Amino acid sequence: VFCLVCYLFRWKSRPKNFPPGPLGIPMLGVAPFAGSKLENYLASFYKKYGGVMSFRLGPKDWVVLNDLEAITQAFTKQGESFSGRPKSVVFDQLTQGCGIVFANGDRWQHQRRFVLTALKRLGMGKRTMDAIINEETNRFIASVQLAGGTVSILIRRLQANNTCNFLSGKHFDYKDKRLQAIIDHRPTGTIVQVIGIVKIVIETVASHLFLLPSFIPPLFMLLSNHKQSLDENNLCDFIDIFLSDMKKQKGDFFTKLQLCHLIRDLFVGGIDTTTAALGWGIVCLLNFPECQDKIHQEIDQIIGKLNYAVPNMSHQEKMPYLRAFIQEVHRFQTIAGLNIPHCVTEDCILYGYRIPKGTPVMSNIWFVHNDPAHWQEPQKFRPERHLDGDGKFIPSNRVIPFSVGHRSCLGVQLAKAELFLFYAGVLKHHEFQVDPNFGLPDWSRDDGGTLKTPKDFTVCIKER
Numbered sequence: 001v002f003c004l005v006c007y008l009f010r011w012k013s014r015p016k017n018f019p020p021g022p023l024g025i026p027m028l029g030v031a032p033f034a035g036s037k038l039e040n041y042l043a044s045f046y047k048k049y050g051g052v053m054s055f056r057l058g059p060k061d062w063v064v065l066n067d068l069e070a071i072t073q074a075f076t077k078q079g080e081s082f083s084g085r086p087k088s089v090v091f092d093q094l095t096q097g098c099g100i101v102f103a104n105g106d107r108w109q110h111q112r113r114f115v116l117t118a119l120k121r122l123g124m125g126k127r128t129m130d131a132i133i134n135e136e137t138n139r140f141i142a143s144v145q146l147a148g149g150t151v152s153i154l155i156r157r158l159q160a161n162n163t164c165n166f167l168s169g170k171h172f173d174y175k176d177k178r179l180q181a182i183i184d185h186r187p188t189g190t191i192v193q194v195i196g197i198v199k200i201v202i203e204t205v206a207s208h209l210f211l212l213p214s215f216i217p218p219l220f221m222l223l224s225n226h227k228q229s230l231d232e233n234n235l236c237d238f239i240d241i242f243l244s245d246m247k248k249q250k251g252d253f254f255t256k257l258q259l260c261h262l263i264r265d266l267f268v269g270g271i272d273t274t275t276a277a278l279g280w281g282i283v284c285l286l287n288f289p290e291c292q293d294k295i296h297q298e299i300d301q302i303i304g305k306l307n308y309a310v311p312n313m314s315h316q317e318k319m320p321y322l323r324a325f326i327q328e329v330h331r332f333q334t335i336a337g338l339n340i341p342h343c344v345t346e347d348c349i350l351y352g353y354r355i356p357k358g359t360p361v362m363s364n365i366w367f368v369h370n371d372p373a374h375w376q377e378p379q380k381f382r383p384e385r386h387l388d389g390d391g392k393f394i395p396s397n398r399v400i401p402f403s404v405g406h407r408s409c410l411g412v413q414l415a416k417a418e419l420f421l422f423y424a425g426v427l428k429h430h431e432f433q434v435d436p437n438f439g440l441p442d443w444s445r446d447d448g449g450t451l452k453t454p455k456d457f458t459v460c461i462k463e464r
């Protein structure tokens with residue numbers, strides 16, 4: 001009884017002046033009440049607690065940023081303090097702290113600077129990049145026309161090739177078994193849940209009992225060994241630039257291990273996200289055929305139908321409707337609704353609350369995109385809301401799929417180019433049509449991961 005009373009007393013207590021929020025029940029926190037859409041559950045407390053609140057999940061207290069003002073204040077204005085990632089014993093053992101997405105401290109700062117410089121050097125937004133993306137888009141069209149099949153798998157292959165091109169200057173044949181083995185088969189929802197539970201058990205109960213070996217999936221090894229010799233005068237892909245810097249720099253940050261984990265992060269970060277975004281975009285085109293008609297009209301007007309008129313990023317400025325469509329897809333189907341978790345790197349004060357060093361932080365991007373105080377009928381898909389009276393595109397600082405501040409998405413330029421050139425390239429001569437054998441895809445989401453991805457569906461591509 002004494003132990004139980006002590007436990008309940010400890011369970012009830014929180015750091016002094018911590019943001020308010022629900023505790024749920026002992027051991028589990030709010031887990032039994034949150035349902036499958038944690039972002040909706042957290043948004044339901046917005047009226048009561050405002051932009052900054054907390055909740056308990058399992059034994060841990062999380063801080064939640066529920067509106068754009070709180071997110072900007074934390075991630076941009078106090079960006080240094082809010083730029084950490086929560087520690088995961090299992091993940092740290094597997095990766096030895098390498099990579100970028102979950103890296104912390106000096107390694108993260110160093111690698112982030114390196115990736116940004118490398119992206120610039122490789123000519124993000126330049127014609128060469130546009131040409132590579134266009135070539136891959138044509139391969140995608142051909143493969144859908146030829147074999148058909150589940151569209152998410154084909155988009156994943158397209159995106160995998162775009163990422164491989166930028167990392168190693170190579171692409172794989174769609175039939176290459178190595179590529180198929182890595183990207184086609186994602187674990188089902190149940191397997192992901194079981195892995196999640198095992199991970200939580202190891203982390204909370206028995207982390208000291210396990211010593212996991214560092215693990216690098218074979219494809220990333222293969223990519224990192226892509227060249228036998230390096231031509232310093234012709235550094236033409238991301239891995240070249242890393243290897244060249246590795247020769248010049250000493251220390252822990254430019255090692256083969258770091259390169260493999262960095263490739264893994266860019267590969268995973270670059271494929272799943274854009275595949276989900278394009279998947280939702282196609283679901284929108286099929287459900288709202290009038291949008292597809294408007295994009296067709298705009299393409300005919302600005303790019304033209306002739307074969308030699310190839311889309312490039314400079315067309316974007318003159319195509320407000322397509323830009324509005326893309327922005328509305330990001331808003332309407334927010335793929336990273338609760339962002340990747342952050343944590344605070346030092347004790348800090350936010351909106352008068354005290355947040356101790358190491359506290360994990362979630363940001364509710366989904367609610368920023370669906371807050372009825374800022375969006376009229378947010379549950380409706382309406383690209384026109386991003387156009388002004390003259391039909392000009394209005395870039396919205398309330399649509400933040402890539403997050404904001406010091407830790408925001410590094411691939412934003414690449415992703416924007418991949419999305420724009422995909423729609424412009426496919427819809428120039430083709431249209432998406434509902435596959436009569438499958439029917440109209442709905443809005444149901446695949447629950448096999450943390451990203452919001454459409455359930456697998458098939459589609460037809462017809463010449464127009």
Ligand code: HEM
Pocket residue numbers: 100101102112163265266267269270271273274277335336339340341342401402403404406407408409410411412414415
């Ligand atoms: C539609 C496409 C994409 C979306 C919606 C997206 C979204 C995001 C989000 C929400 C984050 C977390 C930001 C934060 O922690 O505050 C992130 C981080 C990141 N993304 Fe993306 N992303 C996309 C495409 C890409 C691409 C194409 C790449 C690169 C090839 C990429 C590379 C990264 C990396 C490296 C990070 C980690 C940055 C860091 O921790 O400092 N992403 N992305």
